[in-house]
Amino acid sequence: MINRPRELFVPATITDVYTYDPGEVRRVALTLPETFEVDGRSLPVRDRMLPGAAFLAKPFGVRRQKYRRRMYTRSNCADESPRVLETIINDTHKEKSDTSPWWQTDDLVQRYCTGGSIDVCVNYDETGSELVVYQNTQTVDPTTLILEADHEWRTMRIVAVALSTGITPFLSYLRYMKAGAFGAVDGTGGVHVTLVVSVKNPRQLMEHQALLDLARESPQHFSYYPVLTREWPEDWPHGKGRIIQVQTNGDQNPRVNLEPLMELEPNLRQCHVRFCGNERAKDQLILGLQQAQQVPLSFRSETW
Numbered sequence: 040m041i042n043r044p045r046e047l048f049v050p051a052t053i054t055d056v057y058t059y060d061p062g063e064v065r066r067v068a069l070t071l072p073e074t075f076e077v078d079g080r081s082l083p084v085r086d087r088m089l090p091g092a093a094f095l096a097k098p099f100g101v102r103r104q105k106y107r108r109r110m111y112t113r114s115n116c117a118d119e120s121p122r123v124l125e126t127i128i129n130d131t132h133k134e135k136s137d138t139s140p141w142w143q144t145d146d147l148v149q150r151y152c153t154g155g156s157i158d159v160c161v162n163y164d165e166t167g168s169e170l171v172v173y174q175n176t177q178t179v180d181p182t183t184l185i186l187e188a189d190h191e192w193r194t195m196r197i198v199a200v201a202l203s204t205g206i207t208p209f210l211s212y213l214r215y216m217k218a219g220a221f222g223a224v225d226g227t228g229g230v231h232v233t234l235v236v237s238v239k240n241p242r243q244l245m246e247h248q249a250l251l252d253l254a255r256e257s258p259q260h261f262s263y264y265p266v267l268t269r270e271w272p273e274d275w276p277h278g279k280g281r282i283i284q285v286q287t288n289g290d291q292n293p294r295v296n297l298e299p300l301m302e303l304e305p306n307l308r309q310c311h312v313r314f315c316g317n318e319r320a321k322d323q324l325i326l327g328l329q330q331a332q333q334v335p336l337s338f339r340s341e342t343w
């Protein structure tokens with residue numbers, strides 16, 4: 040009989056809280072201990088999360104007044120920062136929002152300043168000798184965003200569309216790819232990633248300067264297009280308005296104008312398109328690609 044990995048929540052110290060937009064968007068880092076004692080045995084905590092995968096944590100829910108299980112895509116990567124799980128979280132402002140507003144509160148900062156922790160899920164196999172950080176998936180398929188194997192992504196041209204905190208899996212990709220020279224061999228070949236990020240206002244741009252710098256340093260591998268939808272400074276040199284524009288004619292046969300996206304990448308048919316954001320925008324993007332006869336080499340997405 041195969042023993043299924045047992046789920047266990049381990050306290051991870053809050054080692055960073057950075058506010059991009061007060062009350063709206065924050066970056067958080069949770070650091071798991073090197074070892075954790077289970078059933079009287081001290082076991083090492085191993086981090087084998089793949090770029091683009093999500094971890095499971097137990098933040099506090101302000102609506103229900105209890106700790107809830109929630110998934111967060113990691114924005115850094117295991118090779119670079121083992122056991123340090125970084126993510127970016129926004130307040131969803133949905134009627135039933137529970138934990139997402141809590142991440143924006145002073146309570147979190149207070150816990151951070153006093154060495155507080157948040158429980159994070161690891162898998163414990165009773166026959167094994169280690170604890171392994173839980174990840175939501177290990178399968179490359181259309182509904183996940185874990186990165187393809189090294190020998191695959193190295194030759195790909197990827198167009199990644201990120202709405203708000205949907206940038207997290209792609210930040211993880213870029214950190215991982217950069218550490219591997221973007222898959223170039225003897226300075227030639229390698230991946231190309233076009234990252235299109237759509238946020239409401241300049242405060243919500245995440246890792247903006249680092250991404251501008253990366254695009255300047257490695258133009259053969261990376262292009263960055265930040266787009267602001269609601270508020271922008273007069274001298275904003277990048278995109279404005281919606282990247283996926285839906286033109287409804289009554290309610291029938293909506294047409295999706297993908298021109299803003301195709302101006303950035305005219306030949307989407309030769310690209311692998313990735314999307315992270317809400318379900319509706321994903322459906323609109325797929326419809327727009329079909330209507331423009333720009334069905335890409337592959338399409339993978341994650342929505343939440």
Ligand SMILES: Cc1cc2nc3c(=O)[nH]c(=O)nc-3n(C[C@H](O)[C@H](O)[C@H](O)COP(=O)(O)OP(=O)(O)OC[C@H]3O[C@@H](n4cnc5c(N)ncnc54)[C@H](O)[C@@H]3O)c2cc1C
Pocket residue numbers: 093100107109110111112113126127128129131133135136137138139140175204207341342343
């Ligand atoms: C794989 C994955 C990765 C994610 N990565 C990130 C990330 O990097 N950053 C980020 O900010 N967020 C991420 N999320 C979203 C995050 O997990 C939370 O869902 C989000 O922050 C909202 O949490 P919430 O507690 O405020 O509200 P919700 O999770 O929306 O829940 C509020 C309440 O409504 C209920 N509810 C939710 N949906 C329904 C429904 N359809 N019908 C009935 N009841 C419902 C819930 O049970 C809960 O009681 C990710 C989600 C997934 C699945």
